[in-house]
Amino acid sequence: MATISADNHGLRLVVRYVVLTLIAVIFIFPLLFMVMSSLKPSDQLLRDTASLRAFLPVGDIGFANYADAFSRAPVALFVFNSVLVTGVTVLLSLFLCSLAAFSFTFLNWKGRDLLLGIVIATLIVPFETIAIPLLLLVSKLPWIGLDGLQFGWLNTYRVQIIPWIADGLTVFLFVQYFKDLPRELIEAARVEGASWWQIYRRIVMPLAGPVLATAAILKFLVMYNQYLWPLIVVQQESYRPVMVGLQYFFQLDTAWGEIMAYLTIITVPVLAFYLIMQRAFISSIASTGVKG
Amino acid sequence: MKMTATLTAALLATTVWATMAAAQTDLSMWYHGAGNPKEAAVLQTIIDDFNASQSDWLVAVESFPQESYNDSVVAAALAGNLPDIIDVDGPVMPNWAWSGYLQPLQIDETKIENFLPGPKGYWDGKLYSIGLWDAAVALVTRQSILDDLGLRTPTLEQPWTQEEFMGALEAAKATGTYDYPLDLGMAWTGEWYPYAFSPFLQSFGGDLVDRSTYLTAEGALNGDAAMAFGEWWQGLFANDLAPGTSQDPAARETGFQDGKYAFSWNGNWAAKNILETFDDTVFLPAPDFGAGPKIGAASWQFGVSSASKHPDGASAFIEFALQDKYLADFSNAIGLIPPTASAAQMTENYKDGGPMAVFYDLTKAQALVRPVTPGYVVEAKVFEKALADIANGADVADTLDAATDEINADIERNSGYGHSE
Structure with a gap:
């Protein structure tokens, strides 16, 4: 009986791993296709799409597409712009949204619940519906810089950063997480005479690793994939991000090999960021599931 | 110094x-x-x-x-x-x-x-x-294909009639050599549809809008000529003469050079690559569907x-x-x-x-600019959707009537786009 049970266990394990492997393959195939295609000339790339050769490093393999991509467009500049805009936005967003969530969760003030409801309600407003009014607004906003007072934020980094710092989803994530922190910790700190800032900085945020990772990853993806907003507020190449830069490769005679090389290059920062944050992200998802 | x-x-x-x-x-x-x-x-x-x-x-x-x-x-x-x-x-x-x-x-x-x-x-x-x-579109094929199929080489003065064109497609299909006789470039979406395909409609005698006033599409996009165009268009796909909207973009890029198609409806920008592949490439004028042969311009x-x-x-x-x-x-x-x-x-x-000189002559002889009206940007999108729907089997009359209504509503919403009776 024990033998049969062990066999069943082994069989289940095999089936489980086969299924997991299949799922992993399904998820990894697009990436594999992208990387392999980036190494092939366009004509071979298109021919190979009809078979499994599309996923294999076979035929005329080389790095010519990468060199061509760099000569067609300022790839490094686009990646730098996106990483800069994304990085600054993520950091500012984590700080300001967590502060807002802290206030919504732990402080008592008039209209708090109503305002939180309004903030969360913004989740159902698609960005496309406010893009034009926002464009009209930022095109007139003042700014004091090295050249003195100026009006209009178009063609700057700040126009790609500031409107995206605060958002309902990030505040919501922090609020949900903060609500589950033991109240006793906060009350004990208050009794000991800690200020709200000290509680935020020394108690709440050190416990907020998982939600910081989740919010950072979600924000990173939103910002790194920005297309419509930079398209309408940036008319100078020097401020363009990667997704608008992708359009450089769609010509009358589309260079598919170069597109795949470009996509491979711009995917690297995303993968790197995800791998760095992966442990905390999974921990956050898992803990959310347990509590759910 | x-x-x-x-x-x-x-x-x-x-x-x-x-x-x-x-x-x-x-x-x-x-x-x-x-x-x-x-x-x-x-x-x-x-x-x-x-x-x-x-x-x-x-x-x-x-x-x-x-x-x-x-x-x-x-x-x-x-x-x-x-x-x-x-x-x-x-x-x-x-x-x-x-x-x-x-x-x-x-x-x-x-x-x-x-x-x-x-x-x-x-x-x-x-x-x-x-x-x-300027840019122009031609029916691209090879002289050897025309010879093998026993077809007359059409000229600017004497382009193929509808019967000759359809006969050529049927002859190519009968050989069993090609995946499809004709590559229309259905994988390309957007402006390609009105640019490349509205000249067929205009050659039938229809149009996206009535150019005498630019105030309505009634009669132009859903009249008898447009209906005849729609039926012909649908027949291309229903009879497996051309790949439909699900055409693989890769096949559009290299299908003709790979021998998948006998004819390709393509632009002068693609001509260079094709000429490099086949030394007997020929660029044929658009067929005449009754109201004169037409190609897009501008x-x-x-x-x-x-x-x-x-x-x-x-x-x-x-x-x-x-x-x-x-x-x-x-x-x-x-x-x-x-x-x-x-x-x-x-x-x-x-x-x-020169190897592409024919495109200059084609443009001079057959080019018709797309409707010169502010409403064109909407008309183009409506036309694109209608053509895709008809290619996918939608009822021709219903689709063209709906497209006509949509264009008319847009013109009305914009107070005629500055045009008047």
């Missing part, structure tokens, strides 16, 4: 140049060619030549990717951030002029008298834009934005760019059709006996 003289001369030249540059008024220009180094190089040459040719104006260009260029311009117009000079796709020009993004050009129109009609951007009786090239053109405070300078640059040598440079660099016969003679591909 010699060294001192050289240094003095260099210093003097630099000072003169710097003074001249400082005296020049800046003109900003937006262009749709980002990501195309060859095109950018030609444009930069024109700009450099213009800037050096006079002391009043200094043009600087900012390039945009073509796919998102129109959106960028519209957003900039809303934000009041347009440059002095913009380029505009020919069929979109009336919309931008009507929307107030463009102002009429101030150029000597005798200089464009000998231009092909497509590159001339007239709307409401005024010249708003002018193109340095490509990108230059105009002056309404925001420009220096329309005289902007127009001076555009007029400067109309020289034959620049028209030829653009053609040699990116393969497009020069708008004048004299410029065509200066090119490798379009001079008499």
Whole structure:
């Protein structure tokens, strides 16, 4: 009986791993296709799409597409712009949204619940519906810089950063997480005479690793994939991000090999960021599931 | 002594140049060619030549990717951030002029008298834009295919009739050699549909809109001629004569060269690659479906934005760019059709006996510009959807009636787009 049970266990394990492997393959195939295609000339790339050769490093393999991509467009500049805009936005967003969530969760003030409801309600407003009014607004906003007072934020980094710092989803994530922190910790700190800032900085945020990772990853993806907003507020190449830069490769005679090389290059920062944050992200998802 | 003289001369030249540059008024220009180094190089040459040719104006260009260029311009117009000079796709020009993004050009129109009609951007009786090239579509095949199928080679004077064209497709299908007899390029979406396929409708006698008033599509898009076109169009896919909307983009790119199709409906921009593959490539004129053979016309053109405070300078640059040598440079660099016969003679591909000279003749003989109305931008999208639906089996009459209603509603919503009875 024990033998049969062990066999069943082994069989289940095999089936489980086969299924997991299949799922992993399904998820990894697009990436594999992208990387392999980036190494092939366009004509071979298109021919190979009809078979499994599309996923294999076979035929005329080389790095010519990468060199061509760099000569067609300022790839490094686009990646730098996106990483800069994304990085600054993520950091500012984590700080300001967590502060807002802290206030919504732990402080008592008039209209708090109503305002939180309004903030969360913004989740159902698609960005496309406010893009034009926002464009009209930022095109007139003042700014004091090295050249003195100026009006209009178009063609700057700040126009790609500031409107995206605060958002309902990030505040919501922090609020949900903060609500589950033991109240006793906060009350004990208050009794000991800690200020709200000290509680935020020394108690709440050190416990907020998982939600910081989740919010950072979600924000990173939103910002790194920005297309419509930079398209309408940036008319100078020097401020363009990667997704608008992708359009450089769609010509009358589309260079598919170069597109795949470009996509491979711009995917690297995303993968790197995800791998760095992966442990905390999974921990956050898992803990959310347990509590759910 | 010699060294001192050289240094003095260099210093003097630099000072003169710097003074001249400082005296020049800046003109900003937006262009749709980002990501195309060859095109950018030609444009930069024109700009450099213009800037050096006079002391009043200094043009600087900012390039945009073509796919998102129109959106960028519209957003900039809303934000009041347009440059002095913009380029505009020919069929979109009336919309931008009507929307107030463009102002009429101030150029000597005798200089464009000998231009092909497509590159001339007239709307409401005024010249708003002018193109340095045109584009054309042809029925691409090989002489050996025509010979194998026993087909007459159509000419500009005597293009294929509908019966001959359909006979050619059926003959190709009967060989069993090809995946499909005809590649229409259904994998390409967007402007390709109205640009490449509305000439079929016009050759049947229909149109996207009634051009006598531009106030309705009634009768043009859902009349007898349009219905006949719709039935014919649907038949191409129902009878497996052409791949439909699910065509693999890879097959569109290389299918003809790979022998999947006997005929390909394709543009002059693709001709170079095909010519390199087959030395017996032939470019045939569009068939005549009853109302004369038609192909599309008008490509990108230059105009002056309404925001420009220096329309005289902007127009001076555009007029400067109309020289034959620049028209030829653009053609040699990116393969497009020069708008004048004299410029065509200066090119490798379009001079008499050149491998693509037929495209110049095709444009001259068969080209019909898309409806010259601000409403075209909507009409094009409605037409694209209708054609895709019909190709996928939708009822022809219902689809064309619905498309007609949608276009009419849009014209009404916009108070006729400035047109009146």
